Amino acid sequence: MYINWRSRELNLKVVYYGPAMSGKTTNLEQIHQRVDPQRRGELVSVKTHEDRTLYFDFLQLELGKIGGLTPKIHLYTVPGQTYYEASRKLVLKGADGVVFVADSSQRRFVDNQLAWHKMQEYLVDFGLNSDAIPIVVQFNKQDVMDAMPPQTMKMLLRMDGCPFYSATAIKGEGVLDTLKGITRGVLQFVQRQAVPVTTAR
Numbered sequence: 001m002y003i004n005w006r007s008r009e010l011n012l013k014v015v016y017y018g019p020a021m022s023g024k025t026t027n028l029e030q031i032h033q034r035v036d037p038q039r040r041g042e043l044v045s046v047k048t049h050e051d052r053t054l055y056f057d058f059l060q061l062e063l064g065k066i067g068g069l070t071p072k073i074h075l076y077t078v079p080g081q082t083y084y085e086a087s088r089k090l091v092l093k094g095a096d097g098v099v100f101v102a103d104s105s106q107r108r109f110v111d112n113q114l115a116w117h118k119m120q121e122y123l124v125d126f127g128l129n130s131d132a133i134p135i136v137v138q139f140n141k142q143d144v145m146d147a148m149p150p151q152t153m154k155m156l157l158r159m160d161g162c163p164f165y166s167a168t169a170i171k172g173e174g175v176l177d178t179l180k181g182i183t184r185g186v187l188q189f190v191q192r193q194a195v196p197v198t199t200a201r
């Protein structure tokens with residue numbers, strides 16, 4: 001997070017993290033399509049020839065004012081392929097909030113588990129313990145034949161205490177609810193910090 005007092009902007013970083021192919025980029029594409037162009041920047045993606053995320057995807061959103069400042073949310077995704085482990089970690093650095101996009105297909109259960117644990121490990125490496133920043137979970141691909149129910153996944157993955165959302169990102173379902181959830185979490189979190197967001201300078 002950083003505040004630009006000159007332009008009165010509160011810049012916040014939200015990272016969409018999760019196993020390979022869980023729908024992280026699809027979330028950003030849907031947000032890009034659904035949000036008023038006045039309030040968002042362009043979606044920046046660098047993809048491999050197979051349409052996979054190479055470094056990260058990026059989208060900037062502007063929200064209504066809080067305490068005289070305009071919050072700007074910078075949305076990032078991580079690349080899911082094993083090969084890009086280092087960038088996956090690096091993108092998490094400085095995150096003010098995380099959306100964990102799980103793949104609800106039963107066949108991907110272990111991948112979700114591995115990604116979830118790795119993410120906790122990385123956050124701790126950056127000095128962020130599990131309750132240091134808000135994390136919300138999205139159980140995506142609820143439309144697939146072998147989709148597990150969100151409640152079951154949450155319990156088996158031990159995601160206690162995290163707000164969670166069901167989604168079928170490819171149809172845009174649950175995408176904005178998830179975004180609202182993390183945005184609310186991050187703004188509440190920032191207001192609880194010692195940052196003087198309500199004092200004018």
Ligand SMILES: Nc1nc2c(ncn2[C@@H]2O[C@H](COP(=O)(O)OP(=O)(O)OP(=O)(O)O)[C@@H](O)[C@H]2O)c(=O)[nH]1
Nearest residue numbers: 020021022023024025026052053080141168169170
């Ligand atoms: N059935 C179904 N497919 C989905 C859904 N969301 C995304 N997909 C598909 O899953 C594949 C991967 O989606 P991406 O959004 O590229 O996933 P990603 O997590 O960004 O993948 P990496 O960046 O490679 O880790 C694409 O073929 C999407 O169309 C969904 O809700 N249901």
Ligand SMILES: [Mg+2]
Nearest residue numbers: 024025052053
């Ligand atoms: Mg991607």
